[in-house]
Amino acid sequence: MAAAFVLASAVLLSACSGDPSKDRGQRPPPQVGYIVATPGAVPVPVTLGGRTVAFETSEVRPQVTGVIRQRLFTEGSYVRAGQPLYQIDPSLFRAAVNQAQANLASAQASADAAVAKANRYRPLAEMEAIAKQDYTDAAAQARVARASIAQNAAALDTAKINLRFTTVPAPISGRIGRSLITVGALASASQTSPLAIIQRTDPIYVDMQQSAADLTALRRKLAQGGFASASTEVRLKLDDGSDYNLPGTVQFSEVTVSETTGTVTLRARFPNPDGVLLPGMFVNAVFDQAVDPNAILLPQPAVLRDFDGSAYVFLAGKSNKAERRKVVAERAYGTNWVITQGLARGDKVILQGLNGLKHGAAIRPVPASTPQKVGAPRGGAGAAGKAG
Known part of the structure; x- marks a missing residue:
């Protein structure tokens, strides 16, 4: 009887203390959310400091x-x-006009007399009643008198112009x-x-300074087809940080580089109907200088940084393993990083579940924002606990 009781107790203890690894099973891989890298056209914005310049400036002299x-x-x-x-x-200039008018009247009278004398001498010279030299002299005097009229008329015009001035x-x-x-x-x-200075400020210019090296690199990429041309629209930020509401357009860039600063001047034109912009103001001009047709945008949480500042991401690689990869993310566009190197079309970039993730770790990738499934406790474990 006692032997039978001991045997039954041993069987019960064996059932209650089964292998826990078999009851619980292995821990499943963590679920991570990924997005698919897709290249697209991304503007290349640039912010340049500049000064406002009057559209026209004239010195009153x-x-x-x-x-x-x-x-x-x-x-x-x-x-x-x-x-x-x-x-x-105007006193002296009005007197000069009067004198010029009198000189012109005198020249006209002298010309009339000289012309009449030459006309009288012509038939007499033809009849040889007078010497031909006398007629030649009279005709020359008539021509001199006509020239004197022209000279005095020009002097009168000059006097009138000076009076108008x-x-x-x-x-x-x-x-x-x-x-x-x-x-x-x-x-x-x-x-x-000058006596005074007049400035026309509607429209108004903004002269911006850009590094000659940056401009050369941009032109090289445009020539090689790496970048495409962007629109010429420019936006302004005033020196107090506020935005200027009216957009402008880029007009041209200088063809020479400043020897002292190594920069090139770009000029933009802005409407200024309310006179908000005054000549000499410091502003920041923001515009898209080019378009990168093969850039990839990633949300900022997907891009991590090493101790040296270099960027990297985690990919959902083959066999559902996490893959750490270096990328080039030198600038932001809105709330995204612009990835120019390191990714290809179709790469699955992990966006969610990055905490504690390591290269080569097993993962369960799902599209980003997929709800995570939480399973119910296994019945076997609970039953075993009860039995125990």
């Missing part, structure tokens, strides 16, 4: 010498081309600055300083 009698504009106002700005004392007009339309000369000062046609 006197063309005759005289005393300034009036200033005919309000400093800082908008003036139109041809609008009178200064009045120079006593009113100094605006050469262009735009915003005029402060007056650099006061009423009562002597203005000279040969003076070095």
Whole structure:
């Protein structure tokens, strides 16, 4: 009886203390979410610092010498081309016009007399009533008199032009600055300083500086077909960090490199109807200088960094093994990294489940954002525990 009880107890203990590895099984590989690398056209943006430059700038200068009698504009106002700005004392120039008119009238009278004398001498010379030399001299005097009329007419035109120059007009339309000369000062046609400066600021230019080396590399890639041309639209960021609402367009780039800075000047043109942009402001211009047709965009969490700053990603490789691969990710585009080397079309880049992942580890790859399946506890283990 006792022997039978011991045997039954041993069988029960053996059933309760079975091999736990058989009950639980091996731990399944972790599930990771991947995205498929697909090359596409990605713009190559560039941000360049620059300065605003007036579309047109004109210095108001006197063309005759005289005393300034009036200033005919309000400093800082908008003036139109041809609008009178200064009045120079016209007294001497008006007298010069009167004198030129009198000289012209005298020349005309002398010419009339010389022509009449030549006309009278012609038939007499033909009849040999007078010497032919006398007629020749009279005809020459008539021609000299006609030339004198032309000379005095030109002098009258010059005097009238100088009189008109006593009113100094605006050469262009735009915003005029402060007056650099006061009423009562002597203005000279040969003076070095202007009377005032007018600037047209709508539209307005932005001159940007780009490294000659960067521009050369870009042109080389464009020539080799690695990059494609982008649009010429430019956006501005003002010096306070705010955005300028109106876009501009790139106009041209200089053909020479600055010897002091090693940069090339690019010029863009912007509308400026409200006068927000003033000449001399510092701005940042942002535009797409080219398009990379074979770049790959990856969300930033998929790209990891080594201690030296180099980038790498994990791929879902063959036989469901994690594969660590170096890539080139030198710039961001929005919330993505732009991968220019290291990936090919169709590579499965792991985006989710990267924590603790190592090269060669077994994985269960699924498309990114697939819900993870959580299994229920195995019944055998629970039954064994109960039995135990």
